[in-house]
Structures are given as C-alpha cells and as structure tokens.
Amino acid sequence: MNGEPLILRADADGIATLTLNRPDKRNAVNRDLFRQFRDHVRAIETDDAIGLVVITGAGAHFCAGHDLKSPPHADALGWLRQEMLILETLTKLRQPVIAKVRGSCYTGGLEFALSADFIVCGESARFADTHGKWGLVPGWGMSQRLPRRVGQAKALEMMLTCRPYSGAEAAAMGLANACVPDDELDAKVAELAALILGNSxxxxxxxxxxxxxxxxxxxxxxxxxxxxxxxxxxxxxxxxxxxxxxxxxxx
The missing domain is CATH 1.10.12 (Lyase 2-enoyl-coa Hydratase; Chain  A, domain 2)
Incomplete structure (x- = not known):
C-alpha cells in the first residue's frame, strides 16, 4: 500500500479526530483502511491524553460503506468478525465518540456511525441501509444498533426500503442527535465536545x-x-x- 494514510489522526485539546481518507471513493471501506482504523482505535484505548473521539470522512462524504470492488478475504467470516469486534471496541472506548457526518453515510458507513455515541450531521447528509439492494445482510451491527437507536419499526423501514433519509429526517427520528447547515457542522461538533470535556x-x-x-x-x-x-x-x-x-x- 502506497501513498497517503487511509486514516488520518489529528489530536488537539484532548480530542482525537479520525478521518476516513479515501475521498475519491466516498471513503468506502476496504481492508487496508479498516486495518489502519483498528490500529488507531487500539492506540486510543490506552491514551489517557484523549478525552473524546471524533470520526469523520475526508471531502464531501462520510462513508459510502464497504468497497464492494475489494476482493473477498480468504477467511471472509473470520475477517468480518474482526471488523465487528473493532466497531464494538470503538463503542466501548472510555472516551465519548462523535460521528461527524456530511454527504453519504450508507450501509457500512452507517454501521460505523452507529458505533459512535453521538451522530451530528450536516444538511447534506444522507443516511441509508442498502444491504438489500445487493442481496447482503448486516455483519457490522446494523440489525442490533439501528433498532436501539430509532426503534424497531423505523429500523425495519430503513432496512427494507433501502431509501435514503436526509439529515433533517435522521434528526427527527433520533438517528442523529442534531442536524445543522453544513457550514455550521464543525462549530456544532466543537460545541458538543466542549460541553462533554467540561465534565469529569x-x-x-x-x-x-x-x-x-x-x-x-x-x-x-x-x-x-x-x-x-x-x-x-x-x-x-x-x-x-x-x-x-x-x-x-x-x-
């Protein structure tokens, strides 16, 4: 693997920001990206200097999901389990985790966001579970985390229709904690982070x-x-x- 890292980490004022960095692919997740993400999550687990984590995507999109053009792993089920466990590790971090979402947040990208404690999005955000369009079933927690976030009926609606939902719709159903104009998204996340970090x-x-x-x-x-x-x-x-x-x- 050559070139720029697929996950960028930037630390400032007790906040670690992890940026999915495949903007030309709408930050679709391949195995190299996921391995780098895993390494950063494991490092943050033991980093006492970090009080909060922000997950976001480079460019105009959060994450379009799993890169379906990636060749399958030789041990597909074993690798899927490793991916699921790392997202569970993200959820279980002692530090609060905020997903900052612009643009596409589809399928595996939505599972990434659901692994965070908070989802804050811009008006450009579009959320969807498109497993059904590809004849797939979830392996990163969609069937468990989405109903817990929005309720069973709304989760089934999202999963069975595969239609995209706007940022405003996501906030209305409780999927997102807040939806703001895109040019206010950074400030909104900074405001939430400051409130959280102001406490013990x-x-x-x-x-x-x-x-x-x-x-x-x-x-x-x-x-x-x-x-x-x-x-x-x-x-x-x-x-x-x-x-x-x-x-x-x-x-």
Whole structure:
C-alpha cells in the first residue's frame, strides 16, 4: 500500500479526530483502511491524553460503506468478525465518540456511525441501509444498533426500503442527535465536545459504561447493577464532592 494514510489522526485539546481518507471513493471501506482504523482505535484505548473521539470522512462524504470492488478475504467470516469486534471496541472506548457526518453515510458507513455515541450531521447528509439492494445482510451491527437507536419499526423501514433519509429526517427520528447547515457542522461538533470535556472524564466514562452494560436489562436488574457496579467519585474531584457526601450521612 502506497501513498497517503487511509486514516488520518489529528489530536488537539484532548480530542482525537479520525478521518476516513479515501475521498475519491466516498471513503468506502476496504481492508487496508479498516486495518489502519483498528490500529488507531487500539492506540486510543490506552491514551489517557484523549478525552473524546471524533470520526469523520475526508471531502464531501462520510462513508459510502464497504468497497464492494475489494476482493473477498480468504477467511471472509473470520475477517468480518474482526471488523465487528473493532466497531464494538470503538463503542466501548472510555472516551465519548462523535460521528461527524456530511454527504453519504450508507450501509457500512452507517454501521460505523452507529458505533459512535453521538451522530451530528450536516444538511447534506444522507443516511441509508442498502444491504438489500445487493442481496447482503448486516455483519457490522446494523440489525442490533439501528433498532436501539430509532426503534424497531423505523429500523425495519430503513432496512427494507433501502431509501435514503436526509439529515433533517435522521434528526427527527433520533438517528442523529442534531442536524445543522453544513457550514455550521464543525462549530456544532466543537460545541458538543466542549460541553462533554467540561465534565469529569471519570463520570463520562462510567456513565457511558453503565448505560451500555444495562442495555436490555429489566429496570430492577439495571438499578441493582448501577448500585453494585458503581465506580464512585472521580478521585481528581473528590474535594468537590465532599459536601454532597457529608450531606448524605445520617445526622
């Protein structure tokens, strides 16, 4: 593989931005791109300097999905499992993850975005699951993450019609957290990032962990899990929390 990296990483102010970098292919994912993405995600897992991750695409598009012109892997199922596990690792990062979407966010690209905690898009964004157009079924989490994001009926509508949805439609159905004019997208993501990074990284990570760990649990089970698996105060902010702890003690 020659030329420019297929994933660009830029770090600033505690934010790691990973950019899918095949703009001439609308950032379609091939194995080389995915290997580089995997390496960056694994590096971020242990990078204490990073408090938040932004995933985006170079040029006018987020990601057109899997590159169907790529030759199949010799162990197709094994490689698919590796890809799925890396997207699950992205979701499970202690750092919050924002997908910043312009243009196409189709099929595998949508599965990439759904692996993030937040999706913020521009008005140019178009979201679609086109597995059905190619006689394919999901392998990167579409059938699991999309219904959890938008509800079963809307997910089935997207999956069975294969039609594209605008950024405004995505925000209305809860797929995207926000949709703004494209020229305001960077500022909107920066605003959300600043709000998140203004809070305790410990709290952010533990809140995220508890939400994902209890997904699908009955309320009584989830409440018990929250109590018994509670990580307590952020040690770095213990003094700030001492008045609260004192107020809770019996008089």
């Amino acid at each position: 990284r410990h709290s952010n990570a533990e809140n995220k962990r508890l939400v994902y760990e209890t997904d699908g649990m009955a309320l009584s089970t989830g409440l018990g899990h929250e109590l018994m698996r509670n990580a307590g105060f952020d040690p770095a902010m213990r003094k700030k929390g001492e008045p609260i702890a004192a107020a809770r003690k019996p008089g």
